[in-house]
Amino acid sequence: MNQTALHRKLASKDLKDLQKGSLQKLFDLRVATNLPLIRELFYSLYSDPKHNTYFKELQELLPVLFETRSDELKNRDLQLLKKGNWYQSEKMVGMQLYVDLFNKNLKGIEEKIPYFKELGITFLHLMPITTRPKGENDGGYAVNSYTAVDRRFGSKKDLLSLTSKLRENGIYLMLDFVVNHTSDEYPWAKKALKGSPKYQGYYYMFPDRTVPDAFEASLPEVFPATSPGNFTYRKEIDRWVMTVFNTYQWDLNYSNPKVFLEMLSNLVALVNNGVDVVRFDALAFLWKKIGTNSQNLPEAHLLITLFRMCLQTITPGVIFLAEAIVAPKDIIKYFGEGNRKGNECEVAYNASLMALLWNSIATKKTLLLTKTLQNSPGKPEETTWINYVRCHDDIGLGLEDQYISEIGWDPWLHRSFLLDYYCQKLDWSPAIGYTFMYNPSTGDGRITGSCASLLGLEKAMRNSQEEAIEIAIKKILMLHGIILSFGGIPLIYAGDELGTLNDYSYLNNDHKKEDSRWVNRPAHDWGAVAKLKEDDRPASIIFQGLTHMISLRKKTKLFSDTNNVVLHDPRNPHLLLYERTGKKKNGVCILANFDEHPQIIDASILVSLGYIKEGVLHDLLTNRKRSLHSGLVEVQPYDILWLTKP
Ligand code: GLC
Secondary structure: OOHHHHHHHHHHHHHHOOOHHHHHHHHHHHHHHHHHHHHHHHHHHOOOHHHHHHHHHHHHHHHHHHHOOOHHHHHHHHHHHHOOOHHHOOOOOEEEEOHHHHHOOHHHHHHOHHHHHHHOOOEEEEOOOEOOOOOOOHHHOOOOOOOOEOHHHOOHHHHHHHHHHHHHOOOEEEEEEOOOEEEOOOHHHHHHHOOOHHHHOOEOEEOOOHHHHHHHOOOOOOOOOOOOOOEEEEOOOOEEEEOOOOOOEEEEOOOOHHHHHHHHHHHHHHHOOOOOEEEEOOHHHOOOOOOOOOOOOHHHHHHHHHHHHHHHHHOOOOEEEEOOOOOHHHHHHHHOOHHHOOOOOOEEEOHHHHHHHHHHHHHOOOHHHHHHHHOOOOOOOOOEEEEEOOOOOOEOOOOOHHHHHHOOOOHHHHHHHHHHHHOOOOOOOOOOOEEEEEEOOOOEEEEEOOHHHHOOHHHHHHOOOHHHHHHHHHHHHHHHHHHOOOOOEEEEEOOHHHOOOOOOHHHHOOOOOOOHHHHHOOOOOHHHHHOOOOOOOHHHHHHHHHHHHHHHHHHOHHHOOOOOEEEEOOOOOOEEEEEEEOOOOOEEEEEEEOOOOOEEEEHHHHHHHOOOEOOEEEEOOOOEEEEOOOOEEEEOOOOEEEEEOO
């Protein structure tokens, strides 16, 4: 049992009678249950006796922070506890968006609640909305404040009004907590730049290159093309500051417990706006150590769990999403291992599935996808994935070299092929994408481009090729059909429901033009939305197809994540076959064809799984029964079937 399950039990008696007294009583119980863990985590990180006073400070801080939470949200916390693992529900369908690009500001988002409802969205990820530097700011991931809403998006009042409306409409909200770094304009950074030793101690700063060089020996580069190296020289203070991401994003020094305490207060202030899910940004980077790559370190896991256990004490309804775009074997660790199992993050991005889907599109084969998934460790039962086709970032080739070799491909050549396929180096490829942060010395590179453009819609429309347009639409729907049926929360990038193409306007903006991720962050096409009733346009077909799949997902209990995804071998390298199994031998079986030609599967495979009876199979998506005329089932190019048992 993880801590959440324990708190659910503790709270169950009081849930009917949520008076102030019981809210306080439950808080005291949570402190009593979590404090031993909090103490252990704290002292594992901060064992130096000089840090003893900080633990006392933390103990005193917890009730102070609890008092800052409104009674309404305290009650919501308990309601969410009562709902069990609500984030695993089949009803969860997410959308990610930039507020200004979607509909101007926070009020504009509120106005569009009916749009979310029409599509079936029940979970929103709003990209950063707090103040940021005027120039380059990494889309708000360089934070000037963790709480002050940037004027371009509206006011704090607008935010509170929006979060309350979202709650009324049954839509959960996720906001980012940029936990690894602040901007160089953040108040602490400003004081550090004025020479304050206290605030210089909040960051990693060095008077010469000795320590930075020692770090650099084993630190990779996140943005090698635009922000090479991991340290930036600031002449105002004659110091080298650690800046793992961009030069204006200063890494926080969590070996200083004061930083942890202050960031905990920032976190609580953020969630007090009515946040249900905290996206823990770039959390793999939270702890730095010379001689390592300073990613996924054991101390980072302890620190995240410490944040988690403290926040759970204060706001038990709020959960954590791990933004760890790292190797599959490392991602899984963010759910917590050993005695931290299920106590670290409840949700994590399924970056492996995402990368493997793009790999399967380019190769038209599912071998690597199936092999990797089959060899991935299982996740704790209280946790779930975010399944996504793509997000606001680039697509990294997070594939395991060992598996690439085992299926007979050369890992280096294979990665080069993928970059060429998506980034316009092969004439025959339908994709229009761009290389991101290509590093000629290592051959590493990532890919940018909107879902529709990477899947061929842009090229097909440019050349008015009807058949190619149809294929691109089928690919878009097939990939979404997979993320909607795989175990976890599907997260759609706003605009992909309309097949929005690449947006090149960023090239005219001096603060964006060096960062090609903006090509896949188009403004929402409300013109296309206005014409959704015109049935034969790509946007309408995609929108209707997605709305249909979403509504079926929400009606199908088997799609709730109970660790019930079972992969099967379709004995055809172009097909993907998996099942969502139920306790009563019921199930849904998903069959997708990644090839441009029709492919066949031996009917006996589906018979043995129970999806063909008396020569008939039933597809939930088309609600059609199909009678077989031979021992083979044919799947059309880029078709996806959701089979149910007759
Ligand atoms: C995360 C965000 C990315 C940002 C980075 C630095 O990876 O997704 O957009 O650039 O953090 O904050």
